[in-house]
Amino acid sequence: MVTTRRGAETWAEAAPSTRASAASTRPRSSPYVPTPLEQIGLAIFPATLIFGTIFSVLSPQTRSAPYDHVTQSHAQDPTMAPSYFARKSNLFNVLFVKQGWGWMSLAFILFVLLHPSLSTQVRRLQACVRWVLVTACWFFVTQWFFGPPIIDRGFRWTGGxxxxxxxxxxxxxxxxxxxxxxxxxxxxxxxxxxGHDISGHVFLLVLSTAFLMEEVGWAVLRWANWREDERTVVMADGATKSANVEAGVAAGAGRAQSWFGLSGKITGVVVGLNLWMLLMTAIYFHTWFEKLTGLLTATVGFYVVYIVPRFIPAVRGVVGMPGI
Structure with missing residues (x-):
């Protein structure tokens, strides 16, 4: 046990060159797809939806409750609803999900203003540009797209x-x-x-959660020196290199005591509530195909904002990358 502890301490105190040498032996990820770490994070969403869908099929209370395909929900009568969370009037849905983009934005703004990893104006400005792009995606899909939003257009295009x-x-x-x-x-x-009604709840919850995970996750990992950055980027000359080549500020060695902070904890609460309500949506609302298209639509938005800049230098020069 002592040897193991000392070994861990030795690795933690190793020179950056030693850690870099060890990291260089890892296979380089492609700039065209999410990194292995990102894939693990993104897998949470389909896993939650699959689990919720299976639960709704196996649960006697959910199976026996009347379901209305027009409202994409079970009976809203408290005496017939299979759960408090199956009612659209539940406080979590009314006060949190219905205002979900505002809660996500509040957590993000606090992180940008308070976390030391975004201490430079350039980093803050690029983070805000990414927020604008993701918000535009949410707005076009659910609120307005030169007329009806994309969800409503899709509904009508499919015969709704x-x-x-x-x-x-x-x-x-x-x-x-x-x-x-x-x-x-x-x-x-x-x-x-x-027609086909894309699940707006799934879209919003997945996109906002993925946004916070990406923005906070990479910044915190680099700041705390927890893990070597596995992202790669395509340079102007066509070469593929580690994202570290564009890191203007080194990771925060010796600053782990402030690695998460108050803003990070608030973000954690928002992400936790998002995932819980995603599970409730998976169990009690929408058909499996409506949930799937909501997930896919959010994934497209994530890819455009966070993966495309890695292989298009001109775009990356404007929007940057989280933590860099």
């Missing part, structure tokens, strides 16, 4: 209709059917029926 709009078209108003959105339909008392 607003039941109220159909009734008004029959009465002579031919413009309603083309202009209505899910929000307008429901506000007017109609039902969004037919």
């Amino acid at each position: 209709r607003c039941e109220l709009a159909e009734m008004e078209v029959e009465m002579g108003d031919t413009s309603v059917g083309e202009k209505v959105t899910a929000v307008a339909c429901k506000a007017a008392g109609g039902k969004w029926k037919g």
Whole structure:
């Protein structure tokens, strides 16, 4: 036991050149795909959705509860709902998920302002650019995309209709059917029926969680000297090199006492709640295909913001990379 402890201390105190030499023996990851560490983190999302879907099939309470495919949920009557979390009125859904992008943004802003790994103006500015890009992705998919958001457009492209709009078209108003959105339909008392409805909850929870994991994870790992950065980038001359070549500031040797900080802990709480509500969504809401397309849509957004810059130097020069 003593030998093991001393061995660990010796490795922790080893010269940077020794650690770099050991790390150089690892196979280099491709700049075109997430690193092995990122793949482990991203695997949490499909694993959660698969577990939740299986649980919903095996749980007697969930199986026996009436399910409405129009509202993508079980009966909302408290006496019939299989769980408190199956009701859309539960406080976690109303106060957290419905305001999820705001909570994610608050955690990110606090991390940018308070964590020492983002002490330079350039790092803070590039981090904010990445937040703007991810927020634009969320906005286009769920709120507005030169008219109806992408989710609503996809719903209509696959044959979806607003039941109220159909009734008004029959009465002579031919413009309603083309202009209505899910929000307008429901506000007017109609039902969004037919078509394929991408799970907005899954999209939001996956994208916001992946964003925080990427922004906080790499910054903390580099600051605390926990792990050699395994990311690679394509340089302007076409060569593939370690992301360390673009690290303007060395990792935070000797600063592990502040590696996470208050802002990191707040981020951890937001990520934990996101994953919990993702599990609840997987169990009680949407079909498996709606959840799958929500996951895939979020993955595309993640890839564009965090992987594409690694192999396009011009883009990387604007958006940077977390922790570098």
